[in-house]
Amino acid sequence: MNKKQWSKFxxxxxxxxxxxxxxxxxxxxxxxxxxxxxxxxATCTACHQANGSGMNIPGGESWPRLAGLxxxxxxxxxxxxxxxxxxxxxxxxxxxxxxxxxxxxxxxxYSEMPITPGQGGDDVDEALLARxxxxxxxxxxxAYIVSCKSCHGPGGTGVGETFPGIASQHAGYISxxxxxxxxxxxxxxxxxxxxxxxxxxxxxxxxxVSAWYAGQDVSxxxxxxxxxxxx
Amino acid sequence: MIMHKKRLxxxxxxxxxxxxxxxxxxxxNAADPSNxxxxxxxxELGFPAPQxxxxxxxxxxMADLEDADIHPELKKVIRYGYDLFTxxxxxRGENVFNDMNCSSCHLGEGRQPFSAPVxxxxxxxxxxxxxxxxxxxxxxxxxxxxxxxxxxxxxxYGSDEMLALSAYHQWLATGAPMYPSQPIYGRGFPAxxxxxxxxxxxxxxxxxxxxxxxxxxxxxxxxxxNGEYVFPAPWGDGSNNWGAxxxxxxxxxxxxxxxxxxxxxxxxxxxxxxxxxxYMSSQERPQDPRYTGDVAETLERFGPTFHKRxxxxxxxxHDGHVLGDHANFGEKGDIxxxxxxxxxxxxxxxx
Numbered sequence: 001m002n003k004k005q006w007s008k009f010x011x012x013x014x015x016x017x018x019x020x021x022x023x024x025x026x027x028x029x030x031x032x033x034x035x036x037x038x039x040x041x042a043t044c045t046a047c048h049q050a051n052g053s054g055m056n057i058p059g060g061e062s063w064p065r066l067a068g069l070x071x072x073x074x075x076x077x078x079x080x081x082x083x084x085x086x087x088x089x090x091x092x093x094x095x096x097x098x099x100x101x102x103x104x105x106x107x108x109x110y111s112e113m114p115i116t117p118g119q120g121g122d123d124v125d126e127a128l129l130a131r132x133x134x135x136x137x138x139x140x141x142x143a144y145i146v147s148c149k150s151c152h153g154p155g156g157t158g159v160g161e162t163f164p165g166i167a168s169q170h171a172g173y174i175s176x177x178x179x180x181x182x183x184x185x186x187x188x189x190x191x192x193x194x195x196x197x198x199x200x201x202x203x204x205x206x207x208x209v210s211a212w213y214a215g216q217d218v219s220x221x222x223x224x225x226x227x228x229x230x231x
Numbered sequence: 232m233i234m235h236k237k238r239l240x241x242x243x244x245x246x247x248x249x250x251x252x253x254x255x256x257x258x259x260n261a262a263d264p265s266n267x268x269x270x271x272x273x274x275e276l277g278f279p280a281p282q283x284x285x286x287x288x289x290x291x292x293m294a295d296l297e298d299a300d301i302h303p304e305l306k307k308v309i310r311y312g313y314d315l316f317t318x319x320x321x322x323r324g325e326n327v328f329n330d331m332n333c334s335s336c337h338l339g340e341g342r343q344p345f346s347a348p349v350x351x352x353x354x355x356x357x358x359x360x361x362x363x364x365x366x367x368x369x370x371x372x373x374x375x376x377x378x379x380x381x382x383x384x385x386x387x388y389g390s391d392e393m394l395a396l397s398a399y400h401q402w403l404a405t406g407a408p409m410y411p412s413q414p415i416y417g418r419g420f421p422a423x424x425x426x427x428x429x430x431x432x433x434x435x436x437x438x439x440x441x442x443x444x445x446x447x448x449x450x451x452x453x454x455x456x457n458g459e460y461v462f463p464a465p466w467g468d469g470s471n472n473w474g475a476x477x478x479x480x481x482x483x484x485x486x487x488x489x490x491x492x493x494x495x496x497x498x499x500x501x502x503x504x505x506x507x508x509x510y511m512s513s514q515e516r517p518q519d520p521r522y523t524g525d526v527a528e529t530l531e532r533f534g535p536t537f538h539k540r541x542x543x544x545x546x547x548x549h550d551g552h553v554l555g556d557h558a559n560f561g562e563k564g565d566i567x568x569x570x571x572x573x574x575x576x577x578x579x580x581x582x
Contacts, residue, residue: 134294138293138317138340139339141338141339141340141342141343142272142292143272144272144273144276144494144496146493146494150461150493151446151461151493151494153456153459153461154456154457154459154460154461157456158456159454159456159461159462160454160456162445190445191442191445191492191495192495193445193492193493193494193495196494196495197494
């Protein structure tokens with residue numbers, strides 16, 4: 001019921017007003033081509049893997065799953081790395097290698113890949129998982145932590161190009177990003193929407209919600225939907 | 232009364248709180264040191280601290296419900312009420328004809344101060360209500376939000392849905408005194424201070440695009456993702472109708488200032504909040520169910536009790552459009568909410 005179309009125009013308006021001027025530019029550039037993207041992504045597989053699954057690296061810097069992420073979200077992140085709005089020493093040189101056309105191409109390539117399962121977070125007990133579920137689905141308003149779902153959508157599967165899917169993402173990566181926002185190492189989110197929430201979370205909260213979302217496997221679900229669509 | 236066993240009403244004196252502050256909370260929580268100064272987190276976010284003489288109530292959470300010493304059947308019903316409150320869309324097409332849940336406006340599951348925490352109604356009703364000019368009880372108050380805020384028609388008084396919703400409201404009020412004599416901390420959507428410059432449409436539009444459109448869209452239609460609720464519609468057919476409390480510009484400003492952008496309450500200036508509220512209130516939405524067939528007549532009839540604070544029937548300056556001058560009732564079409572315009576107690580005499 002009531003399926004609505006996300007208005008591209010609106011997002012462009014919003015985005016340009018919050019100063020992400022590159023977005024408007026890329027949206028009018030040529031659309032991405034997944035086949036060309038595959039060629040441009042040859043160097044990425046070392047970390048993000050051939051199937052785009054990335055890898056959870058406990059205690060280290062995890063490589064995020066790119067498979068199935070929204071294409072425009074990927075485009076924004078790559079520009080943010082290139083232009084220094086998102087800082088990461090490992091990733092930056094690879095973003096710098098890509099021109100605008102290659103950016104939309106690799107984005108198309110990864111966005112069309114089927115989502116793979118999240119890894120990590122198995123070391124967490126039931127009580128902490130329950131805390132994770134609470135934060136994800138209902139939030140903790142006494143600490144003014146708004147539920148993740150209210151922005152990242154039902155099940156945390158993402159909303160449009162602004163709010164990335166975080167279900168089936170690796171626990172290590174989710175946790176690293178939330179800590180990065182807390183420490184002001186990541187601040188490329190529009191209107192400080194994510195930073196404001198992350199800063200109210202305890203270490204335990206972060207561990208809990210990261211484990212919970214890593215365990216929400218939306219890979220199979222997406223697969224079956226695609227099969228249905230194909231029939 | 233089993234309900235009383237675990238509750239506690241504290242009239243704290245001489246501790247970190249102002250003397251004379253009445254604090255009610257769930258006993259299990261009272262051991263928690265953060266409860267000594269309830270809502271400290273909100274104060275840090277810029278909300279006013281509880282004042283001397285105010286009733287400060289911390290409603291129980293759903294986790295508290297699991298631990299509560301009440302009949303398991305009652306727990307089930309309260310859980311159903313919670314579910315209806317936070318996912319009112321399950322009544323879509325029956326009682327709800329817009330894109331909202333109760334919790335779209337009553338943030339934090341109806342518990343949050345400065346987001347019209349709903350438990351307040353459970354301890355202050357029955358009482359006279361200016362809007363419909365008679366004494367209302369809790370069910371009738373809830374019915375009002377269905378007819379206007381949800382652009383729908385309420386579940387019947389005494390129905391499973393109505394009982395479950397009121398049980399949830401009343402559960403949230405656990406421990407708060409009935410008919411309190413003190414003002415309630417964080418009740419309603421208190422408006423920010425009067426702005427320096429009178430609210431302006433163009434400024435409001437710019438501030439809306441900058442702060443709100445990323446979620447609610449530039450055309451105010453909100454957003455459903457794959458048919459599921461994410462961002463409600465602040466105006467248009469998917470929103471509340473012209474009879475809802477939030478169409479009053481001061482109420483809208485209060486809602487926005489204290490609750491939006493989501494996750495960053497009180498981050499807007501007073502001026503921005505008023506400008507955006509004015510802009511939002513200058514957009515179209517489904518007709519007021521009390522519509523007589525003529526906007527001027529409707530305004531005349533309901534102006535004194537309600538629309539004097541909204542822009543209903545006013546001419547929008549930049550394009551000359553008369554707000555509310557239409558017979559579009561939104562998705563509910565010609566369904567008339569059964570509770571609207573129903574007089575009560577007409578036979579009672581003054582003494």
